[in-house]
Amino acid sequence: ETGVTQTPRHLVMGMTNKKSLKCEQHLGHNAMYWYKQSAKKPLELMFVYNFKEQTENNSVPSRFSPECPNSSHLFLHLHTLQPEDSALYLCASSQDPVSDTQYFGPGTRLTVL
Amino acid sequence: GDSVTQMEGPVTLSEEAFLTINCTYTATGYPSLFWYVQYPGEGLQLLLKATKADDKGSNKGFEATYRKETTSFHLEKGSVQVSDSAVYFCALKNYGGSQGNLIFGKGTKLSVKP
Numbered sequence: 001e002t003g004v005t006q007t008p009r010h011l012v013m014g015m016t017n018k019k020s021l022k023c024e025q026h027l028g029h030n031a032m033y034w035y036k037q038s039a040k041k042p043l044e045l046m047f048v049y050n051f052k053e054q055t056e057n058n059s060v061p062s063r064f065s066p067e068c069p070n071s072s073h074l075f076l077h078l079h080t081l082q083p084e085d086s087a088l089y090l091c092a093s094s095q096d097p098v099s100d101t102q103y104f105g106p107g108t109r110l111t112v113l
Numbered sequence: 114g115d116s117v118t119q120m121e122g123p124v125t126l127s128e129e130a131f132l133t134i135n136c137t138y139t140a141t142g143y144p145s146l147f148w149y150v151q152y153p154g155e156g157l158q159l160l161l162k163a164t165k166a167d168d169k170g171s172n173k174g175f176e177a178t179y180r181k182e183t184t185s186f187h188l189e190k191g192s193v194q195v196s197d198s199a200v201y202f203c204a205l206k207n208y209g210g211s212q213g214n215l216i217f218g219k220g221t222k223l224s225v226k227p
Contacts, residue, residue, distance in 0.1 A: 004156065042117070043157075043202070043217040056214070090156055098213060100145055100164070100206060104156030 003027065004105035006091050012111045013081065021076040021108045023091030031097045032074040034066060037088040037107065049074060050097050081112045115140040119203045119218035126193055126225050134188040134221050136177075136203035144207035146170075146179050146186040147215070151200045160188075160201070193225045 004025045013019050025032065034046040048056035049068040063085075065077040074091055088109050092102040120135040138144065145164045149157040161170030166181035175190045186203060203218040 006156075040219060042219050043215075045214050048214070092156075098208070100147075100162060101159050102157075102215060104149075104158070106154065106156045 004091060004093055004103050006089075006105035006108050008108060009106065010109045010111075012113065013078070014113050015081060015083070017081075018077070018079040020078065021089055021091075021110075023074040023076075023105055025072055025074075025091075025093040025103070025105075027093055027103060029093040029095050029103070030071050031094045031099070032068060032071070033092040033094075033102065034074065034076055035090040035092065037090055043090070046076075048097060055097065078110075081110075083112050086110055086112045115144070115205060115207050115216050117203050117205055117216055117218040119201075119221055121219075122200075122221040122223065124221060124223045126223070128195055128225055128227050129192045130225075132188070132190040132193045132197075132223070134201055134203075134223070136186045136188065136218060138184050138186065138203075138205050140184075140205055140207045140216075142207060143181075144205040146177070147204040147206065148175070148177055148186070148188050149202040149204060149217075151202065151220070153199070157202060193223070195225045195227055198223055198225045 007022045032049045036044045046060045047066045067075040088107040090107045091105040094102045116139045147162045148160040150160045151157045161172040163170040163179035169178045177188045200220045200222045202220045
């Protein structure tokens with residue numbers, strides 16, 4: 001596979017569930033990102049990782065917990081979410097945080113009941 | 114802080130019509146400007162970019178010119194096709210502010226009818 005892949009593509013969970021989103025990039029990049037895309041709102045940057053180290057947490061609630069075991073993989077662990085957390089979660093990567101171009105995955109459509 | 118404002122959608126056009134999607138920005142310094150496109154069911158893809166004033170980015174028949182005097186980066190295409198139906202996002206990256214992160218507009222949905 002090439003590019004940035006995300007699994008699952010769709011996820012429905014209750015507020016008491018624990019689930020994880022997975023992102024994998026096959027581009028040899030060093031920086032990875034999580035974004036939240038909600039209807040009628042701009043994309044919101046959630047987390048930035050560079051060489052596996054978190055370099056930015058954009059005031060994200062602790063019910064979202066990222067993990068970056070290596071430069072190719074990024075996870076977003078979810079627990080005790082709220083219905084307003086329902087959104088499309090996009091993963092992206094770039095050569096480094098300064099690079100102009102980010103490459104996005106197709107996203108995970110999350111619904112919290 | 115830095116921000117991007119783009120025209121509200123949806124925009125509905127007939128095939129071969131002229132397209133303009135307006136984008137203006139607020140930023141300190143000299144940001145780079147981008148248009149990303151999101152086709153149905155897919156992630157965002159970079160469509161074009163410009164890194165300094167008066168630069169014109171172009172790709173797939175789309176063009177946008179970095180206008181510092183009007184702080185604008187409007188997207189244009191002379192003749193749209195049904196396959197151009199997508200959501201278009203204007204964005205900026207400001208190394209002097211916003212910690213160099215991409216700042217996106219809300220997106221404009223384009224529907225092209227045959």
